[in-house]
Amino acid sequence: MYKVPDFLPSRDEMLRILEINIKPVSKTETIQVAVSLGRICAEDVYAKHTLPNKPTSACDGVSVKFDDFSNGKPDTSLWIEGKDYCFSNTGVAIREDFDTVIAIEKVVFDETGRISFSLCPQNRGEKVGQVGGQTKEGELIAYQGECLNASLIGMLLTSGITNIKVLAKLTVAFIPTGDELVPAGYQTPPGKNVESNSLMLKAYINECGGEAILYPIIPDEMEKLKEAILSAVAAADLVLICAGSSKGNKDFTIELLESIGNVMVYELGHGPGKHCSFAYSGNTPIIGLPGPPMGADLTAALYVKNAIRLLQMQPVQSPYTIEAELTEDINGISFDFIRQMNVVMKDGKYIAQPIANQGMTRAEFYHKTNGYFYIEKEAIIKAGAKISVAMRYPKEYIEVV
Structure with missing residues (x-):
């Protein structure tokens, strides 16, 4: 029987656990730059x-000898191109007998083609790109x-x-589980649900530079699920399992992970996505994701993307946040919770409106929110308080009202 563990990590604690335990992959390949x-x-x-391997002209102009300007502007009435000066183009090597360049805008030619200058160079090597x-x-x-x-x-x-x-490109295996699921794109019989998490996770994996291995829907049968997990562990750098980590009579994931590896996180200390787990089998990390799409989406954005980053020598990426003024009181519940927010600009300041999803479809809820606030359990935050909102979009997309 499922037993609630003593340690339920917060969002930041879960990210720290991933950071400590996930090591980069060692596989490499050589490709064209x-x-x-x-x-x-x-x-x-x-x-x-x-x-450059020779001094070059840093601009379009003429190359000259700096010593010719030691007493100010020289008499150039008898200067000959190629002997006393040369035209120099940007990035092109200058002749070794010249050491300074004057920009073409400061060069004057009279009607007979004689050259003169509207200024003198101040330093030897002026407007010359040096070797290296x-x-x-x-x-x-x-x-x-x-x-x-x-x-x-x-x-x-x-x-x-x-x-x-x-x-080498990271391979990430995803195993969807559940007797109630049918693949996306098929007719949904009464009592069944569409398995959309596979393609959503594939998009996240591709976005992070990985390659997805998508398993077919695995029924709620322990042996079939164990076979799929062992196959995925052998084939992938990271394994994702969707559903089966809660308290239902057909939720076998945690039990199986205990039998084939080491479970480090049984359950999160926050919702949505509370039934997210983290384990290792051999050297392969395994993240258990909640089945409901909103929870799977949120935990994938927080933890799967960062696990992939860590496997590729990249640091954990914190969300982009802005400070906004809360429009109404919000009260924490018995565990930490991620509250969706709609942030707008009003009278020159950001304000954050909490959004509840009661009576809304997933799409309606998604489009009414543009960020989230992590509220700790049983916290009480009053209207007018400044809170840090993790944003889905850059601030340029925030609506001005």
Whole structure:
């Protein structure tokens, strides 16, 4: 029989448990830098060459000898192109007998083509790009664990790196369970429900750079569920199991996890998504998610995404928050709870309206809220208090009323 555990972690405690226990995957692969966007660098990467390898012009202009300007503007009436000056284009190496560049905007040519200058350079080497100004051989360009972005791709290619070792794509197995479920896209018989969590979780996994292994719906039979879990543990870097962790007479997940591994979290200290668990079987982490889609969605956003980040050498990502003034009293219940909020801008300040989902469909509830507030059990927070709201969207999307 299910027994409520003594330790029920809060949101922050659960994130800390994941942070302590989940270790990065060690599998790597070598790919082209050109297609490495979003991948995780598996080792420090150093520049193969130095650029520029000759002094270059930092602007469009003319290259000159600084010593010719030692007494101010020289008499240039007899200057000859190629002997006394040369045209210099941005990024192009200047001739070795010139050491300074004057921007073309400060260069004047008369009707006969004779050159003069509206200013004198103040320092030798002015507007000259020095050797190694872009990259230097042996310089550290990308760090182990760094997520490769557009800027890094450009720097790597400039540094002579065309192939790079990255973490292999993470594989995440998802096992939906329940006799009452039918796959999405099929006719739903009376008394049955649509299994939508698979494709929702697949989207989360893809968003985090992983590859999903989706299992068919597993009926509430212990042996079949055990077979599926063992198969997933052998095939994936992370296993997700949906439903079966509550107190029903066909909820076998926790019992099975105890038999094949080590259960570290039996249940959360907050809702929604209270029946979320965390275990290990061998070296494979397993997260048990609640079956109801809203709870599965919330715990996936909080814990699955961060588990995937940790497996890929990335830190836990805290939600983006803003301070908002509460419009009405809210009272905590017997456990921590995540209250949905609608934040708007009014009279130049953010205000947060608590939203209850009674009488609303999931879609209506989703579109009426844009953030959430984590309220601790039995807390009482009065209207007018400033609270920290975790936002779904950037502040630019907040409605002004």
